[in-house]
Amino acid sequence: xxxxxxxxxxxEGQPRAVARLISLVEDAHPRLREVAAALTPHTGRARVIGxxxxxxxxxxxxxxxxxxxxxxxxxxxxxxxIDPSSPFSGGALLGDRxxxxxxxxxxxxxxxxxxxxxxxxxxxxxxxxxxxxxxxAGFDVVLIETVGVGQxxxxxxxxxxxxxxxxxxxxxxxxxxxxxxxxxxxxxxVVNKADRDGAETVVRDLKQMxxxxxxxxxxxxxxxxxxxxxxxxxxxxxxxxxxxxxxxDWLVSHGELERRRxxxxxxxxxxxxxxxxxxxxxDLHGGGHLxxxxxxxxxxxxxxxxxxxxxxxxxxxxxG
Amino acid sequence: xxxxxxxxxxxEGQPRAVARLISLVEDAHPRLREVAAALTPHTGRARVIGxxxxxxxxxxxxxxxxxxxxxxxxxxxxxxxIDPSSPFSGGALLGDRxxxxxxxxxxxxxxxxxxxxxxxxxxxxxxxxxxxxxxxAGFDVVLIETVGVGQxxxxxxxxxxxxxxxxxxxxxxxxxxxxxxxxxxxxxxVVNKADRDGAETVVRDLKQMxxxxxxxxxxxxxxxxxxxxxxxxxxxxxxxxxxxxxxxDWLVSHGELERRRxxxxxxxxxxxxxxxxxxxxxDLHGGGHLxxxxxxxxxxxxxxxxxxxxxxxxxxxxxG
Numbered sequence: 129x130x131x132x133x134x135x136x137x138x139x140e141g142q143p144r145a146v147a148r149l150i151s152l153v154e155d156a157h158p159r160l161r162e163v164a165a166a167l168t169p170h171t172g173r174a175r176v177i178g179x180x181x182x183x184x185x186x187x188x189x190x191x192x193x194x195x196x197x198x199x200x201x202x203x204x205x206x207x208x209x210i211d212p213s214s215p216f217s218g219g220a221l222l223g224d225r226x227x228x229x230x231x232x233x234x235x236x237x238x239x240x241x242x243x244x245x246x247x248x249x250x251x252x253x254x255x256x257x258x259x260x261x262x263x264x265a266g267f268d269v270v271l272i273e274t275v276g277v278g279q280x281x282x283x284x285x286x287x288x289x290x291x292x293x294x295x296x297x298x299x300x301x302x303x304x305x306x307x308x309x310x311x312x313x314x315x316x317x318v319v320n321k322a323d324r325d326g327a328e329t330v331v332r333d334l335k336q337m338x339x340x341x342x343x344x345x346x347x348x349x350x351x352x353x354x355x356x357x358x359x360x361x362x363x364x365x366x367x368x369x370x371x372x373x374x375x376x377d378w379l380v381s382h383g384e385l386e387r388r389r390x391x392x393x394x395x396x397x398x399x400x401x402x403x404x405x406x407x408x409x410x411d412l413h414g415g416g417h418l419x420x421x422x423x424x425x426x427x428x429x430x431x432x433x434x435x436x437x438x439x440x441x442x443x444x445x446x447x448g
Numbered sequence: 449x450x451x452x453x454x455x456x457x458x459x460e461g462q463p464r465a466v467a468r469l470i471s472l473v474e475d476a477h478p479r480l481r482e483v484a485a486a487l488t489p490h491t492g493r494a495r496v497i498g499x500x501x502x503x504x505x506x507x508x509x510x511x512x513x514x515x516x517x518x519x520x521x522x523x524x525x526x527x528x529x530i531d532p533s534s535p536f537s538g539g540a541l542l543g544d545r546x547x548x549x550x551x552x553x554x555x556x557x558x559x560x561x562x563x564x565x566x567x568x569x570x571x572x573x574x575x576x577x578x579x580x581x582x583x584x585a586g587f588d589v590v591l592i593e594t595v596g597v598g599q600x601x602x603x604x605x606x607x608x609x610x611x612x613x614x615x616x617x618x619x620x621x622x623x624x625x626x627x628x629x630x631x632x633x634x635x636x637x638v639v640n641k642a643d644r645d646g647a648e649t650v651v652r653d654l655k656q657m658x659x660x661x662x663x664x665x666x667x668x669x670x671x672x673x674x675x676x677x678x679x680x681x682x683x684x685x686x687x688x689x690x691x692x693x694x695x696x697d698w699l700v701s702h703g704e705l706e707r708r709r710x711x712x713x714x715x716x717x718x719x720x721x722x723x724x725x726x727x728x729x730x731d732l733h734g735g736g737h738l739x740x741x742x743x744x745x746x747x748x749x750x751x752x753x754x755x756x757x758x759x760x761x762x763x764x765x766x767x768g
Binding site: 160161164165167168169171172389390391393394396400401402405406409410418419421423428430431432434436439440443 | 480481484485487488489491492576577706709710711713714716717718720721722724725726729738739741742743745746748750751752753754755756759760763
């Protein structure tokens with residue numbers, strides 16, 4: 129494999145080269161280090177937008193709608209669809225994914241599902257590297273789509289410049305269940321299925337939450353907009369694109385884009401460093417040191433903190 | 449705070465002392481190390497049972513049913529209900545939790561919800577330490593209940609000696625969606641709401657999956673049983689208790705209990721060690737080193753791997 133040639137091909141827009149580079153990320157390939165070094169000079173241009181929401185809200189349909197609207201503006205768009213790693217949810221999401229096939233033949237679109245189950249370091253490690261591939265490959269917008277079912281999925285969305293939280297009427301407790309959590313992560317709210325009963329209740333509750341949070345918590349000048357959509361019919365697409373554009377302008381004019389990207393880079397660097405440390409612990413595992421101290425814990429000779437001390441001492445010694 | 453006295457009181461069965469110790473775990477209190485050292489000699493007796501399944505399967509009702517059945521046998525039971533950290537699911541689970549209040553006045557029962565959102569090291573770090581508190585406090589059985597919505601929740605259940613996977617008819621794709629994932633983690637299957645239409649289809653599909661997996665994958669002598677329950681009416685409780693008891697006997701007679709506990713200890717020790725390393729990286733963050741290298745990444749002077757190298761070198765140097 130010639131890493132430089134692969135990166136050149138990806139930059140020329142060859143989808144197979146882009147796919148290959150993301151596979152290297154998914155496989156945690158030993159030559160990722162070279163890949164990152166080759167990609168980095170060509171990055172920093174893409175807008176990164178995260179979309180999340182509870183199951184059933186219409187995330188894939190909304191992503192597809194947004195994709196079409198951005199394509200109509202001539203933007204090249206990459207999509208990373210993050211599959212949660214629950215053993216109970218695989219099938220349903222696969223079904224969602226299939227609905228996006230209408231974009232499959234468009235050369236200005238690249239869609240990739242990432243299943244990172246069991247990965248050392250998890251999503252926080254792999255996703256920013258996949259974003260870097262798409263950024264360097266010249267995509268104007270990178271959409272990260274994930275169902276907000278666990279902390280790791282939420283963390284992924286926080287990688288974005290702009291985070292869109294989708295809600296819809298008729299999802300059980302809905303807005304009541306969401307509480308303060310969604311306010312923390314959302315830059316833009318979408319109330320999808322806005323033609324259904326209960327949609328205006330969701331909007332009204334959201335407005336109250338936002339007003340309350342602004343008074344009590346937030347001092348920022350960004351006011352989280354609420355966009356009504358019926359994604360299945362493409363309604364509200366322009367409003368969403370406009371809201372995203374306004375948020376982008378706000379990010380830039382308030383120095384917030386730079387701050388968020390610095391934070392994202394810090395998270396990524398820390399995740400890579402931590403993964404390296406974790407790999408060293410696992411090497412020790414392979415070498416028998418971790419099982420040996422764990423045995424002492426089971427036999428109550430050591431408490432787990434004392435065992436961790438022994439492990440860290442071995443790590444230090446092994447490092448020379 | 450006198451750690452020794454707190455541990456003594458917890459061992460005498462004082463619920464407030466148990467609650468206080470688990471709060472120390474949740475708060476990642478600096479004196480947890482002392483706590484673990486004081487608890488460890490008194491551990492190793494409790495049976496740890498994990499319960500998981502998709503949302504809507506009736507987990508809390510099933511946990512409550514199992515609690516009653518174990519109490520009828522005179523067992524003292526501790527419950528750790530792990531709240532997934534999604535911003536979209538808080539309210540619904542709180543509602544579930546309230547249904548367990550029928551046990552609230554029973555001195556042989558201790559129920560605790562653990563919300564570990566944002567914790568450094570997460571559930572894999574905190575849960576085994578909470579289990580240790582309940583184990584040392586003399587609970588015969590510790591139930592860990594979690595909704596199986598993300599990798600971290602599934603990992604928590606793997607901390608158990610025995611993992612119960614709950615399924616039910618009418619949950620969308622149900623068994624089709626579950627696929628091989630649930631077979632990997634389940635020791636015992638429960639088909640809850642067994643009086644409803646479709647329950648026998650779930651049982652039949654499960655039997656086929658188990659038979660297939662046994663032929664193709666598993667060489668073990670443990671045959672995953674399928675227990676039918678109607679938890680809301682307490683039906684099937686005895687069958688579930690019997691299946692759990694048989695699995696426990698199988699674990700003991702095959703040396704598997706020891707193996708699982710050694711693995712659990714290894715995971716816990718590694719999580720503590722990793723958390724310590726992560727804390728050191730965060731100290732560097734506070735000290736300005738991580739932001740400085742992250743800035744270089746944003747400005748494309750360094751790729752993130754090179755930045756991680758700088759960070760690790762600083763960590764090594766700082767350690768002396």
